[in-house]
Amino acid sequence: SSTTPTTRSGSAPATAQVADGTGWLRRPQNANGTVLVTSRVRRQQTWGESSAVHHVVPLGEDDGASMLLERTGGLGGTNEQARRLSRQLGGLPLALRHAADVIRAVSESQISLDSDVRDFETFGRAVAARVDAAPGQAGPDLSELLGREIVEKVCGIAMDLLSSQERAQAASLLKVFACLSIAPVPYRCLLGDPPLSQSPLFPGITPARTHAALAGLEEFGLVDFYEREGVAERDLAHVLTLHPVVHGVLREDPEVRDRPADYYGLAVRMVIRATRHRNPDHPANWPLWAALAPHALEVSRACLLGELKLSDRTVRTEALELARLTARYLIATGLLGPAYDLVLPMVERCASFGFDVDDREILGLRHEQGRIHLDREQLSQAEEVLARVVLARTRILGEDHADTLASRHKLARAINEQEGREAEAEEMLRSIVEAENEVRGREHYDTLVVRHTLARTMRALGRHAEAEAEAWQILDISRRNHWPPSTPEILRVRETLTHALLDQGRATEAEQVIREALRDAAQPADSNMVMRFRYTFVLVLLGIVGRTPEAVNELKALVRDLTRVVAPEHPLLVQARALLQKLLREMPG
Incomplete structure (x- = not known):
């Protein structure tokens, strides 16, 4: 496959470069590791000094002939006939392989084939009838365009033979x-x-x-x-x-x-x-x-x-x-980069394939766009996107439609996460919970997701015991309904419970809850959600006498991972760095 020097895949910054090892291609951490990339891009500057560029040339005439003879089991003809076909196919391994497989299949087939292809000679004539190649264009100097044409025609022979069968x-x-x-x-x-x-x-x-x-x-x-x-x-x-x-x-x-x-x-x-x-x-x-x-x-x-x-x-x-x-x-x-790269172009270019930004199909993508901003902690962008989605969905579907309720909830979450707006969010969330109880039921997954956001709001408003009680109720319902403990929302509820316990000075209980959440998480350690849990774990350790050195080591590892996978201005990275610097200043020695 081909590649370009820059990439926006995954969580790498938009300016990440392949050549300097900050894009999708990076030096293996394991000393024994090797990454093999196939590409038509041959410039060493594209790949950087840590990569070795190896130009793969077609097979020589004799090697190509050996491949044909071995793969056909000797059914295709003589050595000289194999050499001629190898030269005719330009030494291209893929073309040689297809030719050998077709010849072997025809020779071994129980079905009568209406085809002249039987061996190396007849296959060569079939190729000659399809490819108008300039003389001498074979071997290592075969052009990419001609090579592709040869493969296309050889593939076509196989397809024609298949079509002539049953x-x-x-x-x-x-x-x-x-x-x-x-x-x-x-x-x-x-x-x-x-x-x-x-x-x-x-x-x-x-x-x-x-x-x-x-x-x-x-x-x-x-x-x-x-x-x-x-x-x-x-x-x-x-x-x-x-x-x-x-x-x-x-x-x-x-x-x-x-x-x-x-x-x-x-x-x-x-x-x-x-x-x-x-x-x-x-x-x-x-x-x-x-x-x-x-x-x-x-x-x-x-x-x-x-x-x-x-x-x-x-x-x-x-x-x-x-x-x-x-x-x-x-x-x-936690693959927010690929999610954003999928959603945004479809939203922005929806008119080119016959949809309006307020069509319900595009509103579904805009809702996911708002979720991505929310998970990236880009709260003002999330609020802006989701507020517009809520208005459009309310107009088209109604205020209490399931899709509208989902967008209203994400909007309330975006508001709740912004300091000083918790009371505003609480009013919104209570009305959504009431509607969800009617639309989906009190123990429906989506209803409990909204209740969890309400619990977070209670905690932000200083009502820690209420937040704890709400979190325990949600977890009890999830167990009763046999939801897997690795379900992302259930993991987030346990994080909220950890904070509520820590706020009440119960750090030992909090440690057990967050350790279990980290154990059950199915996402990798450097995913956004798990890194947030790891930061919460650090806060818990700091709340237990004598655990500060352990907390510092955990925080150092977290900062390294955050620096590697998120943008420098990401709120969690800013928080983690500031806390690490503070702890290092205060530690003796």
């Missing part, structure tokens, strides 16, 4: 896979009904035909299947991959370009079906979302921000919903 739908299936990300595809999760059977691309498709199509793709070397180690869920363990060049070639396929709503629309629906009833906020569903998020990002962006110009509004609407759900997963797991 597995004609294999070619269409491969093109659908190419609409997804280059990441491994958990195909068992995606290939169920009804999306496949309802698609005009697959008339009369059955599980048996789907299996035959997959087998054909593997037989002709167009996909690789493997099982991921250490993955408990069987459907997630089994994945397939496409070579990046094949992936790129098929995206430019004339049929895919002519029928984007069919191909990309099916890709969107397959991912939506696989994630249906799998709430992205719940940690139990995160393995599935982790496997599908790259594909959700890819297809939603392609449908809405790419060059496809989809005329089918239904597909665009479904892509927006997929983007919203994916943003929720990214926010829940």
Whole structure:
């Protein structure tokens, strides 16, 4: 894949550079670690002094011939015929592999094929008929454009052979896979009904035909299947991959370009079906979302921000919903940078794909935008975005609609976190809790989320015992309803409880609560939420006699992580640095 020197992925600052090791590519912390990147960018300056750039050239004639002979098991012809085909294919490993796999598949097939391709000689003639190559353009000096053309034509031969068999739908299936990300595809999760059977691309498709199509793709070397180690869920363990060049070639396929709503629309629906009833906020569903998020990002962006110009509004609407759900997963797991990079362009450019900023589909994305600001502690930006969403949702959906209540709650949270506005927030929250009790019920997850924010408000107003009691009630309900202890909101309730106990001078009890929250958290130690818990843990240690040195060590580690992953002006980093400097000044020696 290609790359550029700058990146905004993850939590890295917008100015992060690949070359200086502050962007997405960084020096491994482990002395034995190596990061391998494939790219068409060859300039050493792009990668920096800590990287070594290695130019990978095509195989020589003899090496290419050996690859053909070994992969076909000697079925394709003589050594000299293999050398000629290797030279004709420019020594390109991918083209050589596809040629060998096609020849082997034809030789071993039980099905009569209406094709002249049988061996190295006949395959070479088939390539010559498709590629108009200048003489002498082979070997290490093969141009990138000609190399891509050779791979495209070799791939085309395999696709034509598949279409001539009883597995004609294999070619269409491969093109659908190419609409997804280059990441491994958990195909068992995606290939169920009804999306496949309802698609005009697959008339009369059955599980048996789907299996035959997959087998054909593997037989002709167009996909690789493997099982991921250490993955408990069987459907997630089994994945397939496409070579990046094949992936790129098929995206430019004339049929895919002519029928984007069919191909990309099916890709969107397959991912939506696989994630249906799998709430992205719940940690139990995160393995599935982790496997599908790259594909959700890819297809939603392609449908809405790419060059496809989809005329089918239904597909665009479904892509927006997929983007919203994916943003929720990214926010829940602390990946705020990727979430923001997904949401913001869709909001800003919604008119380009036929939506208004106040359409309910775009309001869903704007709500997530406000949540991202909130989790980044950008409170004034969060309030501004969410206030507008509340006004629009109230006008369109009504004041007590579930979506409006969700935005009203996030707005109240943004106000509550701003010093001196707690009383204003409390009034808002009590009215939201009353409405949620009627709309969703007293023990519904969303109702308890609002109650938690109310508990935080009580604590901010100095009513620590009330805040403690409210937090315990929420935790009791969560246990009764069997919510996982790693659920992000339940973890946050335990953080609030920790503060309420600490405010009442009960540091030992507070330590037990925050330790359990840190133990149960599913996010990494340098995620925004967990780093906030770590800061709370430091405050608890400082409240226990004799634990200051331990607190300082914890705080030093936290400041290092914060400095690495958040912007210098991030409130938590500012607080942590100030506290560390104060403690170091006050410590003896």
